[in-house]
Amino acid sequence: MIEVRGLTKRYGDKVAVNDLSFSVEPGKVTGFLGPNGAGKTTTMRLILGLDYPTAGSVTVHGKQYRELAYPMREVGALLDAKAVHGGRTAYNHLLSLAQTNNIPKRRVDEVLGLVGLTDVAKKRSKGFSLGMSQRLGIAGTLLGDPSVLMFDEPVNGLDPEGIRWIRNLMKALAAEGRTVFVSSHLMSEMENTADDIIVIGRGKLIANTTIEKFIAENSTETVRVRTPQIDALAKAVAAAGGTATANGDGSLLVQGLPTERVGDVAFEAGVRLHELSQTRASLEQAFMELTADSVEYHAGSDGTGSPSPAGPGGEADKAAPAAVGQPAGMATEQARAGRTS
Amino acid sequence: MAVTTEATRLSALPPASGRAGLTGTLRSEWTKIRSVRSTYWTILALLVISIGLGAAITGGIAAHWSQTSPSDRATFDATATSLAGLYFLGELVIVVLGAIVITSEYSTGAIRTSLTAMPRRGVIYLAKAAVMAAVMLVMALVAAFASFWLGQALLASTHDNATLSQSNVLRAVVGAALFVTLCGLLAYSIGSMIRHTAGAITIMVAVLFVIPILVNLLPDTWHADVVRWLPSSAGDAITSTVAGAHPHMFSPWGEFAVLGAYTAAALIAGFILFRKRDA
Ligand SMILES: Nc1ncnc2c1ncn2[C@@H]1O[C@H](COP(=O)(O)OP(=O)(O)OP(=O)(O)O)[C@@H](O)[C@H]1O
Ligand SMILES: [Mg+2]
Numbered sequence: 001m002i003e004v005r006g007l008t009k010r011y012g013d014k015v016a017v018n019d020l021s022f023s024v025e026p027g028k029v030t031g032f033l034g035p036n037g038a039g040k041t042t043t044m045r046l047i048l049g050l051d052y053p054t055a056g057s058v059t060v061h062g063k064q065y066r067e068l069a070y071p072m073r074e075v076g077a078l079l080d081a082k083a084v085h086g087g088r089t090a091y092n093h094l095l096s097l098a099q100t101n102n103i104p105k106r107r108v109d110e111v112l113g114l115v116g117l118t119d120v121a122k123k124r125s126k127g128f129s130l131g132m133s134q135r136l137g138i139a140g141t142l143l144g145d146p147s148v149l150m151f152d153e154p155v156n157g158l159d160p161e162g163i164r165w166i167r168n169l170m171k172a173l174a175a176e177g178r179t180v181f182v183s184s185h186l187m188s189e190m191e192n193t194a195d196d197i198i199v200i201g202r203g204k205l206i207a208n209t210t211i212e213k214f215i216a217e218n219s220t221e222t223v224r225v226r227t228p229q230i231d232a233l234a235k236a237v238a239a240a241g242g243t244a245t246a247n248g249d250g251s252l253l254v255q256g257l258p259t260e261r262v263g264d265v266a267f268e269a270g271v272r273l274h275e276l277s278q279t280r281a282s283l284e285q286a287f288m289e290l291t292a293d294s295v296e297y298h299a300g301s302d303g304t305g306s307p308s309p310a311g312p313g314g315e316a317d318k319a320a321p322a323a324v325g326q327p328a329g330m331a332t333e334q335a336r337a338g339r340t341s
Numbered sequence: 342m343a344v345t346t347e348a349t350r351l352s353a354l355p356p357a358s359g360r361a362g363l364t365g366t367l368r369s370e371w372t373k374i375r376s377v378r379s380t381y382w383t384i385l386a387l388l389v390i391s392i393g394l395g396a397a398i399t400g401g402i403a404a405h406w407s408q409t410s411p412s413d414r415a416t417f418d419a420t421a422t423s424l425a426g427l428y429f430l431g432e433l434v435i436v437v438l439g440a441i442v443i444t445s446e447y448s449t450g451a452i453r454t455s456l457t458a459m460p461r462r463g464v465i466y467l468a469k470a471a472v473m474a475a476v477m478l479v480m481a482l483v484a485a486f487a488s489f490w491l492g493q494a495l496l497a498s499t500h501d502n503a504t505l506s507q508s509n510v511l512r513a514v515v516g517a518a519l520f521v522t523l524c525g526l527l528a529y530s531i532g533s534m535i536r537h538t539a540g541a542i543t544i545m546v547a548v549l550f551v552i553p554i555l556v557n558l559l560p561d562t563w564h565a566d567v568v569r570w571l572p573s574s575a576g577d578a579i580t581s582t583v584a585g586a587h588p589h590m591f592s593p594w595g596e597f598a599v600l601g602a603y604t605a606a607a608l609i610a611g612f613i614l615f616r617k618r619d620a
Contacts, residue, residue, distance in 0.1 A: 049460050050453055051619040066460035069360035077457050083450030085377060092376035099369035100459040101361045103354065110352060140454070145354050 001026055001179055002047060002148060006056035009042050009203075016042040018203035019056070024181045024196075026147065029174045031194030031211070032183040035291050039203040040183040041079065044152050048077055060148055072101040076141025077150040081133040086126030090117055090136050093125060098143050111139040131162045138169070148179040155189060167193045187287035191215070201291040218286035223254040223262045226275035236269035237262065251275065366459050366468040374472055379441060384480050387434045388487070394426030395488035399495040406499045419503040420510050421580040423492025424517045427484050428576040432549065435477055435521045439528030440541035442473045447536040452620055462616045470529055470608065477525045481518035489514050509582040509593075516579030516593065523597075523604050524549060527572065530607035533615045549573045565589040575600035 002024040009017040017039040024030045034040050045051040047058050049065040060068065060075055068074050084093055094108045112121050115135040120128070125136060134154060141149055151170070155163045170193055174180045184190055190197055190211065197214055199207040207214070225244075227233050230252060234244040242257035242265075254262050259278045266273050374380050399422055402409075409417075446452035459465050489505075496502040503510050524545070532541040553573045556564055568574055569590045578587055578596035590596050 045453075045619075048457050050456055066462075068460075070357050071361065071460055072458055073354065073357060075457075079453060079457075080450055083453050085373070085445060085449050085451045087377040087379065088373070089376065092372055096369045096372040096376070097454070097458045099372060100365050100455075102357055102365045106352070107354065 001062075002058070002060050002150075002181060003062075004043070004047070004056070004058045007043065007046055007053055007058055008055040009039075009046055009051060010054045015203055017046065017053075020200065020203065020205055021056075022198050022205060022208050024148075024179055024198075026179040027174060027177050028195035029170050029180045029182060029193055031190035031197040032181060032200070033185065033187060033190060033197055033287065033291075034183075034200040034206075035185055035288075037202075038185075038200045038291070040185075040200065041152055042203075043200075044077070044079055044150055044181075044183065047150065048075075048079075050079075070101045070144065072097065072103065072144030072146060074144070074146050075148045075150065076144060076146040078134075078137040078141050078154065079150075079152045081130070081137035081154075084125055084133075084136070087124055089122050089124055090128075090139075091121040093136065094140055094143060097140050101144055103143050107143055111142045114142060115139040130157045131159065134158060134162065134166070138166070146178070149173055149181070151180075151182045153183055153185070155184070163189075187283045191283055199287070199290060206290055214286075215283060218283060218290075221255070221258070222279050223257065223259050224251055224275065224277045224279050225254060225262060225266070225273060226251045227266070227271055227273050229271045232269060233266055233271045236265045236271065240265045253279075361459060362461075363464050363468060366464050367472060369459075370468045370472040374442070374476060379445075380438070380476070383434055383438045387431050387480055388484055390434060391427035391431035391484040392488050392491060394430055395423050395492045396426075396495060398425055399423050399492040403496050403498050406501075414501065416583060416586070417501055418581060418583045418586065419493065419496050419499075419501055420489065420507075420513045420582045421586075423489050423496070423503075424485060424513065424580050427481065427488055428517045428520055428580055431481070431484055432521045432524050432576070433546070435481065435525040436528040436545045436549070437542055438477065439473065439525035440532040440538055440545065442469060443529055443532040444536060444538040444541055448538065456620050463612065466533070466612050466615050470526060473529060474522055474526055478518060478522045481521045482515070485514045485518040503582065507582070512593065513580045513582050516597070517576070519597070520576045520579055520600070523575070523600050524572075527600075527604045527607050530604070530611035533611040534607075569596065570599060572600045572603045 004020055004022050007017055007020040008015070020039070020043060032040055032043070042051065046053050047060065047065060058064075065071060065075065088096070090112065091108060094111065095105065097103075098105065098108055109118070109121075112118050115138055117132065117135055117139060120132065125133065128136065138151075138154070141151070149170075151166075154166050154170075158166065170180050170182060174195070182190075182194070194211050196210050197207065198205070209217075224247070225233060230246065230250075233252060234246075237244040237252075237254050237257065240257060240261065242254050242262070244252045244254050247253050257265070259276065263273070263276055266276075399419075402417075402422065406414075446455060455465060456462065489503075493502040493504070505511050505514070527548070528541060528545045531544050532538070535541055535544070549572065553568075553571055556567050556571060559567065566589075568587075574587070574590050575593075575596040578590050578593040581587060581593070591599065
């Protein structure tokens with residue numbers, strides 16, 4: 001259980017984290033999403049007490065991180081897999097970590113086995129590939145059998161096999177009742193892994209919701225149709241209660257009608273079809289629009305008008321309706337309108 | 342890979358009482374210092390430089406003893422000469438080690454991992470300093486005694502060689518080791534303040550080598566007033582066994598207290614910054 005309350009971090013003039021509040025629950029994988037520079041790493045550094053907040057507070061199990069009796073037995077955190085002394089062997093690196101928290105030596109061998117690094121335990125980590133470094137970092141997080149795990153972009157630069165391994169590990173850890181907090185800047189990475197998601201942009205909370213809700217709210221079905229008789233089909237679709245928008249490539253995008261119905265409508269109207277296909281709006285796009293809005297909002301020089309995307313209580317899950325499959329500008333407008341109302 | 346399901350199969354940890362503290366962190370820092378090659382290179386460099394240079398100087402003096410004037414013979418300090426390799430140049434090796442112990446954690450980013458494992462920063466700062474100082478002191482004592490014995494053996498032909506039982510000689514040999522250890526701690530403090538290896542070493546070279554040279558260029562009366570306040574004077578005073586060799590300095594342990602005070606102040610300043618700043 002991680003609780004973040006009104007957390008703010010300024011580096012000089014730069015506000016990296018801006019009045020952020022959320023909590024991360026046990027037994028779930030919570031995805032922490034935001035574009036580059038959104039403040040994900042900074043938030044994690046603040047959780048660990050590596051950086052001191054300008055305002056606000058963050059607790060793990062109700063305590064500040066540095067007050068935890070045995071930090072590694074409560075929290076396993078991996079922010080940067082390359083942040084190790086490369087001249088030290090994997091074994092000695094883990095041993096030096098274990099010793100600080102009075103964790104027995106045998107545990108080092110066990111976690112090395114768990115991540116599949118037993119064979120290179122006596123090799124200096126300088127020569128490790130990124131994937132091996134990630135595994136070493138993850139081995140370190142598991143040393144203390146902690147109930148809270150935190151990973152900063154753990155799959156960055158990994159091959160598909162490594163990505164799958166980490167995903168499964170995170171799910172398994174959550175299934176054991178642990179709190180798993182993992183950052184990413186790709187929605188698609190989280191789609192199959194996270195139970196909850198917290199989205200930030202420019203240091204501010206944009207959304208704090210479950211992945212199901214996010215998918216339901218953000219993935220409207222769209223039917224893509226190609227026809228030589230665009231106008232006729234658009235009229236027929238409108239008459240049947242759908243909306244048709246011309247796509248740049250000469251096709252029509254139909255919303256509000258299932259695929260079969262679009263086919264039937266075309267048949268009844270005597271419109272010849274060259275293509276009829278269903279496209280699911282990608283979550284990635286929804287995510288980009290969500291955060292693009294926040295970027296735009298914060299980059300804007302007026303700084304007035306638009307309401308804060310999320311209240312301090314973190315009840316942003318109602319914010320930002322879909323608006324997928326439309327030009328980006330419109331989506332932005334609609335997202336704003338949705339928030340203002 | 343089917344390892345994920347084994348997350349549950351790690352053996353249970355023994356229950357822990359109390360809280361993570363200095364004992365475990367001292368063990369950890371010991372593991373760290375003994376598990377990187379740079380430590381061994383540093384030890385080797387210290388021994389080779391200190392003993393080798395000491396031998397070269399004493400050997401050279403012995404070879405030219407017949408041409409040495411009576412006045413030079415009268416002020417000749419066999420002990421200090423045999424230790425010169427350690428406290429002039431071995432000192433530099435110790436300074437590099439002292440700085441690197443802390444700055445390498447910043448250059449590799451490992452400081453974040455260290456502080457995540459042990460977030461109570463005072464514990465890390467103290468454990469690092471203690472383990473490093475212990476290693477340095479042992480290395481420096483070995484270098485000091487080896488330099489002394491080898492140097493005296495080479496000086497035997499002059500019949501002006503020293504033995505440990507003579508007055509001030511043991512103090513000088515042990516004092517040389519203590520002196521370079523304090524220099525190492527000073528470098529550690531500077532390293533934790535500026536978090537940069539080359540920068541910390543540059544500052545230490547300025548303090549220990551450049552400033553004494555500049556002070557020597559001052560007019561005599563000024564020099565007499567200033568020299569006793571230099572951190573590097575402790576090395577000259579403590580290794581000297583000839584009475585009145587450094588007329589403008591405090592007593593050997595007095596000079597040592599001056600260096601000790603600088604080191605303590607730097608350690609405290611380094612600690613305050615280490616604790617207060619973002620990692
Ligand atoms: N030590 C620092 N000094 C100054 N600015 C900083 C510092 N650390 C972070 N920032 C700034 O704070 C903002 C947030 O950075 P942060 O690294 O937390 O973002 P992120 O969400 O982790 O991004 P990414 O996806 O690229 O890792 C960025 O604009 C960054 O430039
Ligand atoms: Mg980051």
